[in-house]
Amino acid sequence: MDARSPLVSNFIEAARAVFSSTKLDDHTASALSDVFETITSGRPISRAGRETFPVCALVEPRLDELERTDEGLRDVAQAMRPLLPHIGWKRRQPGKNASDNFMDGHATGMIIGPGGAEDREDVWIGMTIMGPNVRYPDHSHPPEEVYLALSNGAFRQGENEWFDPGIGGVFHNPPGIVHGMRSGDAPMLALWFLPIVPAPAWN
Ligand SMILES: [Fe+2]
Structure with missing residues (x-):
């Protein structure tokens, strides 16, 4: 029996569909296949009503807008919406x-990963939201990373x-x-997908 919530399954399938209709280089494809193979089985979803920050109000x-204007990302946007109360924001x-x-x-929101809507250690899938004219600091981390803008x-x-990879653009760190x-x-707003999660989590 799969313990995964349909809210999470829907998001995974929508993200997978975006990537399968996007031309990916070998590094990106390999990182994503590691991510999606790792999460073939699920865990129960976190409780709803978690802490948010004022900037999180910019996500919806x-x-x-994506649902109205972007055919390729509409399903992902629709799948993200019901997950928002379950996301672990930091x-x-x-x-x-x-x-x-x-x-x-x-703010960074974990969807699948430590403290996420599906809490697990072996991948990080989540989003970063930033207000206008914000510069995120330069940083690095051991796991490779795929972004979906x-x-x-x-x-x-x-x-x-x-x-600027453009809306729907995909690239690999x-x-x-x-x-x-x-x-x-x-x-x-961007989604990120990281296979392999070493500790400490953020650096
Ligand atoms: Fe990063």
Whole structure:
């Protein structure tokens, strides 16, 4: 018997469908297959009504917009909405190159992973929401990472040029690479998928 909530299954299937209709490079495809193979069986969903931060209120309007305007991401947006009360929200400390508005201007929400709607240790799948004109600090972590952009916004890897993958854009951060992101005049929302979760969780 699968203990997974249909709310989580729906999200996984919607995300998988987006990736299967996106052209992926080999590193991205391999990281994603590790993620999805790890989560073939599920766990019960966390209780609803968890702590949020004011910036989390920016998520639903972005999902509304995607449902209205983006055929490719509509199912993901629809699947994310009922998960919102179950998500484990956190904020990280500012770090290198963070903007002054960073603390109040961001939150990270774990969907599947430690403290997430489906609480487990072997993957991290979640989202980052940022208000307008927020710069997320440069950081790195041992697990590789795949991003799925749900809004416009810019990313940087190492010393490379900033790039906006576009709404629905997918890219891969190799293990340990220094990376950062920044929003423009609108809020920024992105999903991330990380196979393998070493401790400590955030660095
Ligand atoms: Fe990251």
